[in-house]
Amino acid sequence: MMIRPRSLNLTPTSSFSTITTATLSNIPPSSSVVGPVSPPATPLLPSSPDSMASPSIFPSPTNSSRSMSIRENVQVVVRLRPPSTKERAQSEEPCWHIGPDPGMIQQLQTRKNQTAVFQYDSVVSGVDNKLVYDTGIGNLVRSTMAGYNGTVFAYGQTASGKTYTMMGTHDQPGVIPRAIDELFAYIEENPGREFMLRVSYLEIYKEKIRDLIGDNDQVIPEIREDKKRGVYVRNLREVIVTSAQQVLDVIKQGEDNRHISATDYNTESSRSHTILQIVIESRSKDVFTTDQGSVRVSQLNLIDLAGSEKATSDLDRRQEGGYINKSLLALGNVISQLINKMNNEKVHVQYRSSTLTRVLQTALSGNARISIVCTINPTWKSKDESLNTLRFAQRAKQIRTSAKMTKINEHSELQKCLSTIAELQTRMQEKTEQEFETKERLSHLLSLILTSSKNAPPTVAAVSKLADRVVTGDSILSHSTMQEVFAQCEQGLTATREEMVELQQSLETERKKTIEQKTLMKEQERQIQTYTQTVADLEFQISSCEKEIEELELKLSTSNDACTDLETQLSTSNRDRDEYAQQVEEYREHIKELTSRMASLENELVSSQEKQDDLVQVIVTKEGEDNERVEELKKLTESLQEQVTLLQEQLEESTTLSESSSSSMTSTSSLKHRHEQQQQQQQIEKASRMEELEKELATCMQSLDDKTTKSIVIEKELALCMKSLQEKTAELLMTKKQLEKEQYERQSELLTMTIQTSKLDDNNKRNSRLNIPVLYGGAWTMIAATAMYAYSISS
Numbered sequence: 023m024m025i026r027p028r029s030l031n032l033t034p035t036s037s038f039s040t041i042t043t044a045t046l047s048n049i050p051p052s053s054s055v056v057g058p059v060s061p062p063a064t065p066l067l068p069s070s071p072d073s074m075a076s077p078s079i080f081p082s083p084t085n086s087s088r089s090m091s092i093r094e095n096v097q098v099v100v101r102l103r104p105p106s107t108k109e110r111a112q113s114e115e116p117c118w119h120i121g122p123d124p125g126m127i128q129q130l131q132t133r134k135n136q137t138a139v140f141q142y143d144s145v146v147s148g149v150d151n152k153l154v155y156d157t158g159i160g161n162l163v164r165s166t167m168a169g170y171n172g173t174v175f176a177y178g179q180t181a182s183g184k185t186y187t188m189m190g191t192h193d194q195p196g197v198i199p200r201a202i203d204e205l206f207a208y209i210e211e212n213p214g215r216e217f218m219l220r221v222s223y224l225e226i227y228k229e230k231i232r233d234l235i236g237d238n239d240q241v242i243p244e245i246r247e248d249k250k251r252g253v254y255v256r257n258l259r260e261v262i263v264t265s266a267q268q269v270l271d272v273i274k275q276g277e278d279n280r281h282i283s284a285t286d287y288n289t290e291s292s293r294s295h296t297i298l299q300i301v302i303e304s305r306s307k308d309v310f311t312t313d314q315g316s317v318r319v320s321q322l323n324l325i326d327l328a329g330s331e332k333a334t335s336d337l338d339r340r341q342e343g344g345y346i347n348k349s350l351l352a353l354g355n356v357i358s359q360l361i362n363k364m365n366n367e368k369v370h371v372q373y374r375s376s377t378l379t380r381v382l383q384t385a386l387s388g389n390a391r392i393s394i395v396c397t398i399n400p401t402w403k404s405k406d407e408s409l410n411t412l413r414f415a416q417r418a419k420q421i422r423t424s425a426k427m428t429k430i431n432e433h434s435e436l437q438k439c440l441s442t443i444a445e446l447q448t449r450m451q452e453k454t455e456q457e458f459e460t461k462e463r464l465s466h467l468l469s470l471i472l473t474s475s476k477n478a479p480p481t482v483a484a485v486s487k488l489a490d491r492v493v494t495g496d497s498i499l500s501h502s503t504m505q506e507v508f509a510q511c512e513q514g515l516t517a518t519r520e521e522m523v524e525l526q527q528s529l530e531t532e533r534k535k536t537i538e539q540k541t542l543m544k545e546q547e548r549q550i551q552t553y554t555q556t557v558a559d560l561e562f563q564i565s566s567c568e569k570e571i572e573e574l575e576l577k578l579s580t581s582n583d584a585c586t587d588l589e590t591q592l593s594t595s596n597r598d599r600d601e602y603a604q605q606v607e608e609y610r611e612h613i614k615e616l617t618s619r620m621a622s623l624e625n626e627l628v629s630s631q632e633k634q635d636d637l638v639q640v641i642v643t644k645e646g647e648d649n650e651r652v653e654e655l656k657k658l659t660e661s662l663q664e665q666v667t668l669l670q671e672q673l674e675e676s677t678t679l680s681e682s683s684s685s686s687m688t689s690t691s692s693l694k695h696r697h698e699q700q701q702q703q704q705q706i707e708k709a710s711r712m713e714e715l716e717k718e719l720a721t722c723m724q725s726l727d728d729k730t731t732k733s734i735v736i737e738k739e740l741a742l743c744m745k746s747l748q749e750k751t752a753e754l755l756m757t758k759k760q761l762e763k764e765q766y767e768r769q770s771e772l773l774t775m776t777i778q779t780s781k782l783d784d785n786n787k788r789n790s791r792l793n794i795p796v797l798y799g800g801a802w803t804m805i806a807a808t809a810m811y812a813y814s815i816s817s
């Protein structure tokens with residue numbers, strides 16, 4: 023579901039305040055409030071929105087101590103942006119509904135059925151910028167022309183339409199271009215006053231002020247405070263403007279210098295707060311008015327704040343976002359503190375908590391009319407940020423201001439300019455008079471020349487002589503004489519007529535010339551004005567240039583000294599570098615030598631380890647063989663023992679047999695004797711067999727003993743061999759470590775020397791343009807090698 027653009031019937035009259043000398047108690051009570059939220063409304067008085075256009079509505083300038091003031095609450099217009107193409111494509115849900123009452127906006131119902139309702143001077147949606155301007159801003163702009171300070175700013179989440187509202191587009195000019203047109207229209211409508219407009223343009227980026235139309239490298243803008251002007255920014259370039267186009271040119275110049283970047287939320291996001299300041303001075307042209315020549319001074323601030331935002335993915339943008347959020351938070355706090363102060367609480371308003379609040383201090387302190395356009399995004403996604411903006415608007419709405427007309431009698435820029443113009447005009451007048459006199463004399467001379475060249479016209483003397491003759495009658499006035507006189511008179515008259523025609527012609531020519539000259543003079547006056555401005559600009563530039571030159575000269579002399587020092591250093595370092603290079607070469611040779619020695623030692627170590635492995639193999643084999651033999655002998659011994667046991671058993675058996683047979687022997691002695699003989703024979707055989715077996719056993723035992731002794735000897739030998747091998751290995755390892763340590767030390771020395779050489783070369787480079795990246799490369803290679811080597815040692 024999309025937000026349906028509401029057909030607004032916003033009659034500006036409902037929200038305009040009036041000029042009054044009344045005290046706060048005269049302000050009508052707040053209008054009725056719908057819903058749970060209840061901001062105090064601006065006094066709703068039946069004044070026409072265009073009433074400000076007429077200068078008569080403003081208090082007439084007076085020097086009385088009871089100065090006229092405009093007392094009112096801050097004007098708040100909430101603007102709901104239409105959904106963007108992306109939001110439409112993603113079918114994002116609308117979150118806000120405008121109405122049902124004028125100036126009301128409410129959150130669409132949630133599942134929990136809870137909804138927030140807010141009430142302001144007006145709530146608008148759609149693309150129409152004129153509607154926003156007419157609703158809450160035009161009136162304020164006109165009042166600045168009448169001498170009251172005014173501040174307009176756009177506040178809201180990123181991508182909610184602040185810049186769109188303030189600057190607008192080609193088809194929908196925003197607040198700023200509309201305000202500029204209004205200022206110059208006001209001048210046209212008030213021919214009885216003289217105006218002078220000065221424009222400056224600044225931005226606050228990462229808490230620092232930058233002049234968007236000045237040279238920030240030359241002059242640093244800074245915040246100052248004085249009793250008369252309050253808090254203001256010093257060292258800003260101010261341009262005197264005489265047409266709306268000139269202001270637009272200044273803005274164009276500033277926009278090119280402004281910080282704008284693409285963020286996750288807006289492809290052209292303002293990364294700074296920008297303030298367009300227009301100082302307006304005006305004076306009545308009629309010196310006999312009660313103004314008595316005093317000048318009204320006011321200031322109009324048109325501010326496009328940067329938008330509050332959640333953290334973005336880009337690190338730089340995140341950092342900027344941090345500054346932006348911090349300053350907006352400070353603005354919110356200042357507004358809360360101002361409300362508390364108005365409610366007679368003892369609070370300190372922390373204007374100094376951010377550059378933004380400090381710059382806006384004078385405007386926020388009360389002596390300025392304030393209009394705020396709070397912009398919000400239409401979707402649920404931005405609900406929390408929109409709620410924050412609406413709460414800010416709600417608090418801001420509670421601030422009461424009391425803008426006073428400021429009049430000064432001296433030191434105004436307008437007066438300075440006017441006196442310069444008057445001086446120039448006097449000089450021009452003098453010059454014109456001189457030129458006129460010269461022209462008169464010339465024309466007289468010319469007429470004399472023309473008259474003398476005529477064909478014998480009667481001269482004045484001749485005519486008077488003739489007249490004398492007629493009058494005195496010293497001769498007879500005959501008919502012929504009379505005719506002659508008439509003829510002469512006729513002739514004289516004709517000549518005079520001709521002369522008059524000529525004079526008229528030359529007069530006409532002169533008149534034309536005078537008109538042309540007047541036009542020329544006007545043009546010159548205009549040019550003089552332009553030249554004066556240019557001269558002032560140039561003088562400013564010259565003084566800046568002179569300063570620059572002085573600084574450069576100072577820098578030059580310093581750098582000359584530094585050059586001399588560096589040259590000395592260069593020659594020394596060149597010498598040092600050669601020596602170092604030689605040493606480096608030597609060290610490299612040494613390292614090579616050490617490396618080859620190490621390689622041979624490592625080879626030796628490897629071969630001795632191989633030998634050791636062989637010996638261990640031999641020992642293992644021998645041990646296996648011995649074990650096998652011992653096993654065999656054991657088996658043999660066991661079999662022999664078995665045989666011996668067998669024989670002993672046989673022996674015992676035969677003994678038993680002999681004992682049993684001895685009893686039978688008594689019966690048959692012969693048989694006995696034979697049997698005895700057989701037994702003896704058997705015993706002898708057995709004994710010899712036993713003897714043999716015992717001998718064999720003894721031999722076996724002997725050989726076993728021999729083998730055991732031999733294997734013990736071999737084992738001892740092996741142990742000795744192993745010991746000597748281990749000693750040799752340990753010795754080799756020690757030598758290797760020693761060599762490695764030595765090499766490491768040499769490399770460290772080499773590294774230090776290389777770095778020193780690089781440093782020296784770095785100095786040299788500035789003077790002799792030596793190229794040292796190769797050496798740096800060498801140094802870094804060495805560092806890497808050393809680090810790897812140290813790592814290998816430690817591991």
Ligand SMILES: Nc1ncnc2c1ncn2[C@@H]1O[C@H](COP(=O)(O)OP(=O)(O)OP(=O)(O)O)[C@@H](O)[C@H]1O
Nearest residue numbers: 103148149180181182183184185186288291292329
């Ligand atoms: N009322 C509107 N009607 C039509 N388009 C709008 C409106 N408001 C904003 N836009 C568009 O929405 C986009 C974002 O607006 P804008 O740049 O003015 O936002 P912003 O609040 O100034 O953002 P930031 O704080 O990041 O600078 C722009 O493309 C602008 O044209």
